[in-house]
Amino acid sequence: xxxxxxxxxxxxxxxxxxxxxxxxxxxxxxxxxxxxxxxxxxxxxxxxxxxxxxxxxxxxxxxxxxxxxxxxxxxxxxxxxxxxxxxxxxxxxxxxxxxxxxxxxxxxxxxxxxxxxxxxxx
Numbered sequence: 001x002x003x004x005x006x007x008x009x010x011x012x013x014x015x016x017x018x019x020x021x022x023x024x025x026x027x028x029x030x031x032x033x034x035x036x037x038x039x040x041x042x043x044x045x046x047x048x049x050x051x052x053x054x055x056x057x058x059x060x061x062x063x064x065x066x067x068x069x070x071x072x073x074x075x076x077x078x079x080x081x082x083x084x085x086x087x088x089x090x091x092x093x094x095x096x097x098x099x100x101x102x103x104x105x106x107x108x109x110x111x112x113x114x115x116x117x118x119x120x121x122x
Contacts, residue, residue, distance in 0.1 A: 011110070011121035016043065016055075019116045027069035027082060029058045032109075034122050041109065041120065042069035044093055046080060053113065054093035055120055057106040060084045062098075068106070 016030050022045040032041045040058035058066045063086040071082040071091075076099060081090040090099040096106030110121040 013112075013114075013119040013121050015114075016041070016111070016118045016120045019113065019118060022118065025073055027071065027073065029066065029069040032120060032122065039107075040066050042071075042082070043111065043118065043120075044069075044073060044080075044082065046073070046093075049080065053111045053118065054080065055109040055111040056082075056091060056093060056096040057108075059106075060086060060089075061104060061106075062087055062089060062101070 014033065022028060024045055024047050027042045027044045030041050030043055032039050041055050042058040044054040046052055056068065058068045060067050063084060065086065067085050068082060068091065070085045073082050075081060076090055080093040081099065082093060083090050089101060091097065091106055092099065096108040098104040112119050
């Protein structure tokens, strides 16, 4: 398994989707089962970048809607970000930090390729 971030060994890795489900330089939304219940995750695939995969919460708390995977991917000062499609706040893909609103941080998860599968740690 090729990991996108260091994951503690106590985490459980779930199969999230297949590599063919991903859209390069874009996001997709997926359903995730967590200990706190189900949630939606925004999964971003940036081939040629290290890491290539990022997983953050799909729910935009400022808009109150599940839209983050539909945002525009870019970078701010060399950091990969996604701009929310509704109010345009930028969220850092590495850790979910909102650049315009420091008090807001989206959940993020370690994510990795496992052969053709994409696994996420919960």
